[in-house]
Amino acid sequence: MVKHRFKGGLILQGHKELTGSQPIITLAPPKRLYYPLQQAFGVQLKPVLSVGDFVKKGQKLADGVSPLAVPLHSAVSGRVASVELYPHPNGGKVKTIVVENNGQNTAEMPLNRRPLSHMTRDEIIALIREAGIVGLGGAGFPTHAKLAASLEDEIHTVIVNGAECEPYVTANQRFMIESPMRVIDGISVLRRLFTKAQIVVAAEEGQPSAVAAIKTAADTSRVPVSVFMLPNRYPQGSEKHLIYSVTGRRVPLGGLPKDVGCLVLNVHTVAAVADAVLYGHPLIETIVTVSGSCVARPANYAVRVGTPLSELIAAAGCTEREPKRVIVGGPMMGQTVRSTQVPVLKTTASVLVLAEEGNQGSESACIRCGHCAAVCPMRLRPLMLDGYIRRGEWQACMREHIFNCIECGCCAYACPSERLLVQSLQWGKQAAKRHRLAGEER
């Protein structure tokens, strides 16, 4: 079926049956919600309200001046209780706006009331920024910046990504089954922005009902959309590998999808674009898969952004097994958190509560078996890179294309010596970048 199969990668045990057939449960907003002012890519936001101010649902809480900054909106109505240091899912504490919910859901005026046909391209993109939309696939790159950089004439394929190759996660799948019209609405907005492009919804072979729902919705609304089936393979959802599978084009090293005429947006992002542009709603809710061996009622939950994980985990219930790890994101690329106080962010797609201990750093010596190189979807040699990094040979790292690593974790998954290859490569990339900058200055 798929003509272009990428080399490397893994076939992982999915655990998707835990949540894949359960309907999405809407979680009531909690008493207090938390909005970290630290955005992805090191962007810092500034509060636009003062402590004690009344805030409506959907009202802007914070914004920034950086071109990559997008505003934050309150997901409930209530009062700005404080701005304090609060735990963040990425570790450590950051400045966070705390909103106290008054339970009345008083809504702010919609951001937009004009019909789509009356808006220019720039106005649509500005509106998407005002609605606070970032890529909901995980990295959280601001959608307005991505759209603005992709010129209408350059883009020939827009891929709406419904694949979720990480085990446990079924948020995209459930969303496509239950709200296919929101995805199709978003596609009609994209069609307005990219008049010459073909729009493809990419889904996995393991999501047949999601594919069927999207096809039916597309047929009834007469929006021309093709659906592309991807094999169940990790990391199929990675932007570069997705583009290769769908179009056969390889994004050049250090390049962007637009270099090969492609644009990739997650299904949730596309739906959020529809909500913003067609109805004027900012992004204040996200769908989170709650699963894992310690969860009594694993399912997908529609959650207000800013809800602490503890509320979400309490709603899903705990089994008798003692939780050892809580992971925000999937088991391959997610992060463990120290405390369940941390809030759900816009980009949070899953929360896993596991009873099993992870790698405790019990590395043994590399036996050069080459499994890491065999499974690397970027065709790197992690064992060589790991050696160069530990010896500080940055030139050699760059010859081995260290910056090509996407940190998917396949190497460490396959390593018989349980070496912490991803950690080593993450650090090595930072250090090699510093070394390169220092070299350029000289």
Next chain:
Amino acid sequence: MQALQLTVSPAPHIHGGCSVQKCMMHVLLSLIPSVFCAVLYFGLRAAELIFISAASCVIFEFAWQKLRHDPISITDGSAAVTGVLLALSMPVTVPWWMPMIGSFFSIVIVKALFGGLGCNFVNPALAGRTFLLVSWPALMMHFVSPFSGVSIAAGDACSSATPLMLLKNAETIKELPSFLNMCLGNISGSMGETSVIAVLLGGLYLWRRHIISLYIPLSFVGTVAVLSLLCGHPTVSDSAWVGYQILGGGLLFGAFFMATDYVTSPISPLGQFLMGIGCGAVTFLIRCYGGYPEGVSYGILLMNTVTPLIDKFCRPQPFGYQSGR
């Protein structure tokens, strides 16, 4: 929920379950047919020697790590694998102290002194065998016929030449064994190498278990086959000549168990293919034009030392690589 003691660990949070110990276990399992044949053809003395060799490898590794206050890693099984491979590459007639000295050289000199598991630049078992071969050539080349178990114990077994030795001498060519006996292992030679069937069984097991790939064994054996076809032999027919080259010595044992050693072979399929060709070429040159009847050990050892160079030049092209960027 507040009282939870959560662990923080780096991604990925799941693991495929492969471990060094499991890899080594599979290698040991794959050697069972060869060990069985060794005992079947050469008697319990073979079992004794294999045990002495494996045990002394483990003990030397333990002692060295104890001495250096290093973490003890004998449970990973790599020392035991080295010991069994070393014993299987010796004739059954060697005295009991030879596998011990070989083990010392393999484990302490070749492996530990260069940094332990993963750091040795040549295959420890092969290096140990070669050390014994150059130090006690007569003892290491004292081969006997199978089923002469009683006389081996008495120490006066009549020596019997391996097929490759017979080929070296124009007068002895008539005494070459049949192909059936070579496949079964009913010929003289090192303990593990004589039975082709046992070696192939083990090799295929390793391949099916994804422990080894077949790039090295196939290109190694293929190169020897092609070169022997090209060069030919004045008296033996071409097909028989190729057959004796492949089945008559340690070629298959070396190709499946020695050359495929992770630590000392290249990573990429192309690199492994090149290594196999190199091994085959050196082996054939030594067998045909060198002083020794057998060249597998030297072929592999030489290519072991070239492995870093091969790895350097066989860097795969990264996904999305464009020249000039």
